[in-house]
Amino acid sequence: MIKNKIIKDTENATLNTFKKEVPSDYYSYEDKKSYEKFLKNFKHTYMYNYNFPPKMFHDVELIDFGAGTGHRAINFAAWGAKCTLVELSDKSSEISKKIFKSFAEDYSKHKFINSSIFDYEEKNKLYDIVHCVGVLSHTAAKEDAFKKICKYLKKGGYLIFGDPNKSGGFQNMLQRYGLYKFSKNDDDVVKNSEILFKEDIDRSEKAVPRTRKEIIYDRWVIQSQDDPSFSEVCKWLKDCNLKLYSAYPTYPNFFLSDSFYNENKIDFDQISNLPVLSEIMWMTKTQDDLEFSKIINNDLSKLNENYDKFASYVANCNFKTNIETDKFFELSQDVVDSLNKIKFIEKLRSKFLEFVEESKNYIDLVNKNDFKNVKKFVDETKLLFRGPAGIRHVDFIAYKEE
Numbered sequence: 001m002i003k004n005k006i007i008k009d010t011e012n013a014t015l016n017t018f019k020k021e022v023p024s025d026y027y028s029y030e031d032k033k034s035y036e037k038f039l040k041n042f043k044h045t046y047m048y049n050y051n052f053p054p055k056m057f058h059d060v061e062l063i064d065f066g067a068g069t070g071h072r073a074i075n076f077a078a079w080g081a082k083c084t085l086v087e088l089s090d091k092s093s094e095i096s097k098k099i100f101k102s103f104a105e106d107y108s109k110h111k112f113i114n115s116s117i118f119d120y121e122e123k124n125k126l127y128d129i130v131h132c133v134g135v136l137s138h139t140a141a142k143e144d145a146f147k148k149i150c151k152y153l154k155k156g157g158y159l160i161f162g163d164p165n166k167s168g169g170f171q172n173m174l175q176r177y178g179l180y181k182f183s184k185n186d187d188d189v190v191k192n193s194e195i196l197f198k199e200d201i202d203r204s205e206k207a208v209p210r211t212r213k214e215i216i217y218d219r220w221v222i223q224s225q226d227d228p229s230f231s232e233v234c235k236w237l238k239d240c241n242l243k244l245y246s247a248y249p250t251y252p253n254f255f256l257s258d259s260f261y262n263e264n265k266i267d268f269d270q271i272s273n274l275p276v277l278s279e280i281m282w283m284t285k286t287q288d289d290l291e292f293s294k295i296i297n298n299d300l301s302k303l304n305e306n307y308d309k310f311a312s313y314v315a316n317c318n319f320k321t322n323i324e325t326d327k328f329f330e331l332s333q334d335v336v337d338s339l340n341k342i343k344f345i346e347k348l349r350s351k352f353l354e355f356v357e358e359s360k361n362y363i364d365l366v367n368k369n370d371f372k373n374v375k376k377f378v379d380e381t382k383l384l385f386r387g388p389a390g391i392r393h394v395d396f397i398a399y400k401e402e
Helices: 002-020 032-049 073-078 090-103 142-150 170-181 186-196 198-207 212-221 230-239 275-283 289-313 325-340 344-367 371-380
Strands: 061-065 082-087 111-114 127-133 153-164 242-248 393-400
Touching: 002 090, 002 212, 032 073, 032 090, 061 073, 073 082, 073 090, 073 127, 082 090, 090 111, 127 142, 142 153, 142 230, 153 230, 153 242, 170 186, 170 212, 170 344, 186 198, 186 212, 186 371, 198 212, 230 242, 230 275, 230 393, 275 344, 289 325, 289 344, 344 371
Parallel strands: 061 082, 061 127, 082 111, 127 153
Antiparallel strands: 153 393, 242 393
């Protein structure tokens, strides 16, 4: 009973917050150009980041839990899915209906249901795809909610699940802590966030078509923000008999390379510590992908050149091939020398150490209730709250075996 009350109280608090500012208001039902741009980006994401092309949605039944304004589900409908949208907020649900009326080919195919995940019940009905993104971290029982949505997935179906990541959201939590220390109510949070974290809001406003107030409410005003770790989600998948199909941002799996002729020996729970390498990167991210990738690419250029010479020297080996000992030794040593000169791994370590020090100094100043010096410190940090201020969101696609 106590747990149910906490769940319901959290739902009501979340609903009240998001009725003031709708967090998923990415484009207007009156703005076809904006919708088409969103759809184009969405298609690229599913094709190349998730390895889950739009044809996977053709003639399927899909349920979207926490559908918000329908800004994602309308894309699935465009790709041929028959959608059921389950949304707690009647305000958001009304917007989703307008979006579907404007952009769906056949509005009558789709259903809109006002309900929380915990209250939702549908007997004898399973879906080809269950979708739930950016929702469970706002509940008071995220694992229970996860198990609930998985109940509606058919064998042979796919779960598309996403939420902020615990490590990627680390900087966001530090921001929240500072804001709550110096704020008495929601209006104070809005005011103080514009003072302390204006640069972050500016960046977010350019990245996503939302108002500043919608960003602030979604990041800092909302009180329930219990983000799961990568390993937590993978445990939930295992408990629900689901297999991880893909994830974005990715975790380091490049060394998993057994031939497909081998019997599959790997379940994710056997290698569940691997994502910590990714999560450290997500926690400390300060540069966009292109900028960071160029730095690594330049660092690897000589290694790539020498490694290619080394591998190419023995390529297409046949009866006529002569591999000279001295040349082989020379080329192999060039690879070793190049490998020893790579700097970015040590740079990542140094960056993390500096990031930790800045985090410690920030917490110390906040706990001294020194708003003026907190503001000064935030303005002068090299890493903390810079650029993306971490990679918050991680999406998973999982498969339920037949």
